[in-house]
Amino acid sequence: MFAVYAGSIDAQDPLSGLVVGERPDPEVPDGWTTVTVKAASINHHDVWSLRGVGLGEKSLPMILGCDAAGLDEDGNEVLVHAVISDPSWRGDETLDPRRSLLSERHQGTFAERVTVPMRNVVAKPAGLSFTEAACLPTAWLTAYRMLFTQSGLKQGDTVLVQGAGGGVATAAITLARAAGFRVYATSRDEDKRTRAVEIGAHEAFESGARLPTKVDAVIETVGAATWSHSVKSMRPGGTIVIAGATSGDAPPAAELTRIFFQQMRVHGSTMGTRDELHALAQFMDVTGVRPLIDAELPMDRAAEGLEKVVDGSLFGKIVLTL
Known part of the structure; x- marks a missing residue:
């Protein structure tokens, strides 16, 4: 499948390790599901990953991306919650000491498909486009x-x-x-x-x-x-x-x-819970508030979006679409 991933790490020149190409289709563990990605947004986390912060050489190649909106296996429009907690954890998943974000231990969202625990799929309000919804999870x-x-x-x-x-x-x-x-x-x-x-x-x-x-x-x-x-x-x-x-x-x-x-x-404060993501999506739907999008780019132009994060020239979110 098509994907944007970290092939190597360079703290001084993070974009030198970025690769746009093909990766194997994701494996789906028990209790996980596959989301077909329609849009994904860029975060500072993606640049930190390319610099080697929170991502080691042993984990490469790693598909980047924490945020996504797309279709679940039944065709429902969904958001992906990026915080992966331990299956045994109960309560606020952001407090789980063993938690991680997508693209740290598990492959991220800058791809045609991403696998996540079933509990990490949140319904997308119909009033939000995929591009808008992809801005929410991080x-x-x-x-x-x-x-x-x-x-x-x-x-x-x-x-x-x-x-x-x-x-x-x-x-x-x-x-x-x-x-x-x-x-x-x-x-x-x-x-x-x-x-x-x-x-x-x-x-x-x-x-x-x-x-x-x-x-x-x-x-x-x-x-x-x-x-x-x-x-x-x-x-x-x-x-x-x-x-x-x-x-x-x-x-x-x-x-x-x-x-x-x-x-x-x-x-x-770190990220947010699945319940807070659901509440945020409903808040946006009810109030009509929409994310400010600096740029919408096809995913094969991810390097352009990441460059804007590196140089600080963006105002709002950069969204990658498939």
């Missing part, structure tokens, strides 16, 4: 969990989204505005600040700028470059929800004194 689900499960925000509260432009940040801006939060966003890029307002931010600021008011929560995926600003922008008792560190995980100042003296909360 970036949009991560943003949904950060906002609605971890942050403690209430309608009318104020949230700061750092680093407008990436998939999680644009999802957080859109979802937060639809949920009735006041939304601030930051970016180093003037065009991205303008576009952040267009998709729902009440105001957008240059990275590190003083905000008009202290915020109730911060959606933090940038890491070292924005950490100090996130802490300084938050009201006493507020919450930083962190789900990534694309600029590194060692900020120049940890701001520990400010955090404990002002009784702030730091809440880690």
